[in-house]
Amino acid sequence: MDDANTEPRTHRAVVELAGVGVHRYTTGQVILDGIDWAVRAGEHWALLGANGAGKTSLLRLIGAMGHPTVGTVEVLGERLGRVDVRELRARIGLVSTAQPVPLRETAHTVVLTGATGTVQPLWKNYDAATRERAALLLAEMECEELADRPFGVCSGGQKARVLLARALMSDPALLLLDEPFNALDLPSREDLIDAMWRLAAGRPDLATITVTHHLEELSPAIGHVMLLRGGRALARGPAGEVLTGDRLTECFGRPIEVTRHDGRWLARSGRAEQAGPFASRG
Structure with a gap:
């Protein structure tokens, strides 16, 4: 009997990279x-590292938007190079402020486009059940009042939650979030963190990878972290073991102090010339 077919769903790898x-x-x-x-x-x-560390390149591989030069990448049981990447992308949710979306269309329509994976709506593909699902996802993200508002006039935080609802339209097993907090103010950041916390609680089989620059943007749902430096994995594993002052100091090249409170992380840095790294706390 094939072990992969008998393995509990919650233990199956949705992403596997080897020698990439x-x-x-x-x-x-x-x-x-x-x-x-x-x-x-x-x-x-969470995927953390300084600019140029390779975070975007790694996320592109996992999102089936590029291929490795060496090594193997398997996503949702499919190996890159042996699968139609267009079909694979349809099974992966993506949230990025760089995504092209129809700014003049309503938030509800933007969410609908997630069902077809298109920039512009394909109206004949959206039946009553699909339209209802879009409305329910907006409600789940606590922004149902935006349904009839043009996406282009929504605030940054509202846009982020609408894009999250859009990414969920295909009921993905894997959700990639590429700097989703970019340019958000404090209340908008917290609204999005709350939405991601609820999402993790309500979808126990969903796997997520979040690229960010700031520890305070990590929701309490984040249980694992990879640190990248110079294109290599500096550390990876449970968040409590990876997010230490010593490791972040090595990753970013300056003294960093790490604290944790009620499941949330905070990183602070002293002057680069200060002797010795701060101690890790929490």
């Missing part, structure tokens, strides 16, 4: 090198 490297063909520059990583159903990961 990405090299820029024109210059030979190494973007990613020797990445081994597994993300299992129900796990919530």
Whole structure:
């Protein structure tokens, strides 16, 4: 009997990377090198690192938007290079402020486009059940009052929650969040963190990977973290073991102090020339 078919759903890997490297063909520059990583159903990961560490390149591989130069990438049981990436992308939810969406259409219509994975709505593809699902997802994100508002006039925080609802339209097993807190003010950030916390509680099999620059943007649902530096995995594992002052100091190249309160993280940095790293707390 095939072990993969008998393994409990909540233990199955939805992402598996082995010896993954990405090299820029024109210059030979190494973007990613020797990445081994597994993300299992129900796990919530954060991907942290300085600008240029390789976070975006790694997320592109997992989102089936690129291929590795070396190594293997398997997403939702499919290996890149052996699968139609268009079909695979339809099974992956993505939230990014860089996503093209129809700004003049209503928030409800933007969510509907998640059902077809298109920029513009394909009206003949949306039956009554699909329209109802879009409305329910807006309600789940606590922004149902935005249903008839043009997406382009929504605030940054409102747009982020609408895009999260859009990403859920296909009922994905894997959700990728590429700097979803970009340019959000404090109340909007907290609204989105609350939405992601509720999402994790309500969908126990959903796996998420969040790329961010700030520890205070991590919801209490984040249980695992990978630190990238120079295209390599500096550390990965349970958040409490990875998010230490010593490891973040090594990752970002300056002294960092880490604290935790009620499941939320905070990182503070002293002057770069200060001798010795801060101690990790919490």
